Amino acid sequence: MKQVPLLSVKGLSVEFPGLPLQAVRRVSFDVHENECMGLVGESGSGKTVTALAILGLLDPSARITSGEIFFAGEDLRTLPETRRQKIRGHQLAMVFQEPLTAFNPVLSVGEQLSEPLLYHRGLSPWEARQEVLSLLEAVHMPRPRQVFQAFPHQLSGGMRQKAMIAMALSCKPKLLIADEPTSALDVTVQAEILSLLASLRRQFDLSVLFISHDLGIVSRHCSRVAVLRQGEIVEQGKTQTVFSKPRHPYTRALLEAVLR
Amino acid sequence: MALTRYAVKRLLGILPLLFLLSLLSFSIIHLAPGSPASTLLGEKAFDPAAVQALEERLGLDQPLPLQYLSWLSRVLSGDLGQSIGLKPGYPVIQLLGERVFPTLALSVSSLLLALLIAVPLGVTSALKPHSFFDRFFSFLAFAEFSLPNFWLAMMLILVFSVSLNWLPSSGMADPRLASFSWPDFFAHLLLPMVVLALGEAAALTRYVRGSMLEVLQQEFIRTAKAKGLPSHVVFYKHALRNALLPLLTLLGYSIPGLLSGAVLTETVFGWPGMGRLAVNAVFSRDYPVLMAEVLLFGFLTLIGNLVADILYACADPRIRYEQP
Amino acid sequence: MSNPDALHYFLGNRLAVCGLALLCLLYLLAGFTFLNDALGHAVVPDPDELRITEKSVLFRETSRRAACALDGSALLAEFPVLSDALAVPGKAFPLPFAGFRLLRQRLAAIGLENLESVNSFVQRFEVVHENKVFELVLFSSENQPPSPTHLFGSDEFGRDVFARVLYASRISLSVGFLAVVIALSLGVLLGCLAGYYGGFLDSVIMRLADVWMSLPGMMLLLTFVALTGANLASTILLIGVLSWPSPARLVRAEVLSLRQREFVEAAKAIGCTQTQIIFRHILPNALAPIIVQATLFLAGAILLESGLSFLGLGVQPPTASWGNMLSNGLSYLRTSPWQAFFPGFMLFLTVLSFNFVAEGLREALDPKRRRGP
Numbered sequence: 001m002k003q004v005p006l007l008s009v010k011g012l013s014v015e016f017p018g019l020p021l022q023a024v025r026r027v028s029f030d031v032h033e034n035e036c037m038g039l040v041g042e043s044g045s046g047k048t049v050t051a052l053a054i055l056g057l058l059d060p061s062a063r064i065t066s067g068e069i070f071f072a073g074e075d076l077r078t079l080p081e082t083r084r085q086k087i088r089g090h091q092l093a094m095v096f097q098e099p100l101t102a103f104n105p106v107l108s109v110g111e112q113l114s115e116p117l118l119y120h121r122g123l124s125p126w127e128a129r130q131e132v133l134s135l136l137e138a139v140h141m142p143r144p145r146q147v148f149q150a151f152p153h154q155l156s157g158g159m160r161q162k163a164m165i166a167m168a169l170s171c172k173p174k175l176l177i178a179d180e181p182t183s184a185l186d187v188t189v190q191a192e193i194l195s196l197l198a199s200l201r202r203q204f205d206l207s208v209l210f211i212s213h214d215l216g217i218v219s220r221h222c223s224r225v226a227v228l229r230q231g232e233i234v235e236q237g238k239t240q241t242v243f244s245k246p247r248h249p250y251t252r253a254l255l256e257a258v259l260r
Numbered sequence: 261m262a263l264t265r266y267a268v269k270r271l272l273g274i275l276p277l278l279f280l281l282s283l284l285s286f287s288i289i290h291l292a293p294g295s296p297a298s299t300l301l302g303e304k305a306f307d308p309a310a311v312q313a314l315e316e317r318l319g320l321d322q323p324l325p326l327q328y329l330s331w332l333s334r335v336l337s338g339d340l341g342q343s344i345g346l347k348p349g350y351p352v353i354q355l356l357g358e359r360v361f362p363t364l365a366l367s368v369s370s371l372l373l374a375l376l377i378a379v380p381l382g383v384t385s386a387l388k389p390h391s392f393f394d395r396f397f398s399f400l401a402f403a404e405f406s407l408p409n410f411w412l413a414m415m416l417i418l419v420f421s422v423s424l425n426w427l428p429s430s431g432m433a434d435p436r437l438a439s440f441s442w443p444d445f446f447a448h449l450l451l452p453m454v455v456l457a458l459g460e461a462a463a464l465t466r467y468v469r470g471s472m473l474e475v476l477q478q479e480f481i482r483t484a485k486a487k488g489l490p491s492h493v494v495f496y497k498h499a500l501r502n503a504l505l506p507l508l509t510l511l512g513y514s515i516p517g518l519l520s521g522a523v524l525t526e527t528v529f530g531w532p533g534m535g536r537l538a539v540n541a542v543f544s545r546d547y548p549v550l551m552a553e554v555l556l557f558g559f560l561t562l563i564g565n566l567v568a569d570i571l572y573a574c575a576d577p578r579i580r581y582e583q584p
Numbered sequence: 585m586s587n588p589d590a591l592h593y594f595l596g597n598r599l600a601v602c603g604l605a606l607l608c609l610l611y612l613l614a615g616f617t618f619l620n621d622a623l624g625h626a627v628v629p630d631p632d633e634l635r636i637t638e639k640s641v642l643f644r645e646t647s648r649r650a651a652c653a654l655d656g657s658a659l660l661a662e663f664p665v666l667s668d669a670l671a672v673p674g675k676a677f678p679l680p681f682a683g684f685r686l687l688r689q690r691l692a693a694i695g696l697e698n699l700e701s702v703n704s705f706v707q708r709f710e711v712v713h714e715n716k717v718f719e720l721v722l723f724s725s726e727n728q729p730p731s732p733t734h735l736f737g738s739d740e741f742g743r744d745v746f747a748r749v750l751y752a753s754r755i756s757l758s759v760g761f762l763a764v765v766i767a768l769s770l771g772v773l774l775g776c777l778a779g780y781y782g783g784f785l786d787s788v789i790m791r792l793a794d795v796w797m798s799l800p801g802m803m804l805l806l807t808f809v810a811l812t813g814a815n816l817a818s819t820i821l822l823i824g825v826l827s828w829p830s831p832a833r834l835v836r837a838e839v840l841s842l843r844q845r846e847f848v849e850a851a852k853a854i855g856c857t858q859t860q861i862i863f864r865h866i867l868p869n870a871l872a873p874i875i876v877q878a879t880l881f882l883a884g885a886i887l888l889e890s891g892l893s894f895l896g897l898g899v900q901p902p903t904a905s906w907g908n909m910l911s912n913g914l915s916y917l918r919t920s921p922w923q924a925f926f927p928g929f930m931l932f933l934t935v936l937s938f939n940f941v942a943e944g945l946r947e948a949l950d951p952k953r954r955r956g957p
Binding site: 288291292402403411414415520538543547554557565 | 795798799800801802803806807809810811883887890891894895896897910913914917918921924925928929931932935936938939943
Binding site: 052055057081084085086087088089090093094096098101102105106108115119120150151153154164167 | 478479480482483484485486487488489490491493497498501502505575576577578581
């Protein structure tokens, strides 16, 4: 019995004015509950555009020319913006690649982490603060109280990414989209963040859409994977199957490049 | 603390500029035609006894560096000399003192009005770039840059003072009134303030719009939206605060422009401020007053820059809490 | 680097084209004034000449006594020139009242050959008060509102305002142009030196530029005028010298970025001298932003000159400059506002046109700045 997938993208196409080729072309994939799905491809393949399209955060000049995006039964494309705002950060969250620029430099870390709690769950500032501190502990952040008062530029790269993860998980979302969460970090910190994500997934019953160009990471952490090339999905399926017996020549080429 | 270190560093950086400024001011009297003594004495310049007395008092027979030092010490103790053309014998510092309040009142109020106009306009323009609203006000701002503010002042006087007779056309107070009255003062302040404010608002609006547009492109705005924050929170709490931050520095650096613009406006409106004093001093070749004005203008400019930079450093946590 | 695409984009910008058209018209009119001079003011009247027409006599005094008391000896004492004209036949007078022999003849022609007739004549006519200045205006062409004879009206001396505005454009345009030339020469030279040679020279020049830009410009101008007197040459020189840092910075940035490029290496390999490299290879590429800045600066220089003349510290009367016309107009704002309106409006249009053209150039030459959807 196949359960209804948590996220179902069907035939999504996105184009930008002035560019001849569509950035995303008829992309379809599903993410089920409690699974980690990988979205791999080289830079420019449309991974981030897909993620932003799901969240409804595309640049105003971009146009979604076709497709449906079902999340927990609702087509995100047809929803009014107010409803989408309620879903974002609450049931559907995103973690970005470069944590330094993803944070507002003039507001404290604590204040930014509290915001989803204040607006989605209606907590008071004091309650939010307690919740944020426990979240920081959950992501193994050293000195949570100091971090709460600090500003983004005062934290190290790894700490910032942990903070961003904490912020994304604050309202206990069902799906977390992680767009190259470790690409900007040192290798040692990468491992820490990845294991953190894995344990949080189990702890919070979370699904993750893991976007990356690093096949190694995806093969280790994701149960299913979709391969993107120039906006099209060329292959998708169980990670083990796709990586051990790739059917599409592009997938093969990607794997060969990694192995070399 | 990083902030004090920054403030001290900036303060020290200003010192050489202050020195240069003082040299500039000091050199004025020596560049004037004739000897300093004869210039300062005016009609009595042909009386050798008076010349000698003056030379001894001001040390004009000493080598230049010593003269500079004695001049500097006089200036620092508040003695800016006496006026020679405008009000002979009158202490310059008093003359300046009378003019500071009018210029300050005009500058500060026009700046506030400019902000009041520019920030909402700039922000609204940035919200809907290239809309009719945006293009209309951008065009207006553009036209305002080209508008000579003294002509605008005269046209406004023509409309509001001459034709409609709603507002007075010159001066700071009605000479018929026995004592100072605030409503009268504001009636006189209104037109000059508007003229100056319009000029500043044009530049400020474009700046606010540009800054806002730039901030709206930043990554953290995307994060804020991804958190599902309501649009007004994203806009005002996140975008606006970041966009207005550089405005602080801009305000400080616009002080020289403000003071220069005030010169022309004060002349049109007969406003008794420092700008008009400077112009009158030029006509009367009143060098002590000019020297003092140069000092004051330069000093205000430098201090303005300094205060703006420090305020910015206070407001921007990236500078206030520097990485150890 | 001009390319056909840039030209096409510029021509598509309606405001820039309008501005350019207006400026061409202005330059044509300014040039026409030279022709007019050569033709002995056949088309447009001489703007500086104080017009004493057959029917006008102009007295100017700063007290009311002469009109009210009409004391014969007092009147003669106040107006020694008039008494000379009436009493001393054939005496010539220096400029600008060059026509006083004529004046005497004309006074006689209208029946004012002696003092009594002047008195009674004066009594019958309009006395206009302007603060402490009053003028007796008799049958005059002074202070006429705009009409077919005087397109922009006439000023207090009967001079045609349109003629003066036209001749003033010569001043403003040439001041602007010359000041730009000075600023650019200095700025481009220093910027090239700083960018190309780098090192100590660069830091010295840049520090100097920083200090220069933080100087209170208006104060410097005022001080300079106080020391050297107000005239056209010093105005131009000063405005130009005051503004070298901006073009210098621009040129330096361009030189720095272009210095590394391959074609410079290639040129060096061929054996070009350093000056050749600078002038033949680097400058042409830096030309575009310099042109834009120069146009903007022209507009600013014109405004600055007008401001100075307005304060009385630039071009001196009787030479017409929009600035000093405005200054004069301020005194007559209540009675003959056209004196203030037209010069200022022309000034506004000129500066606006320059700014439109500059903006059009900027967008045409720098694709990044083009306004898109």
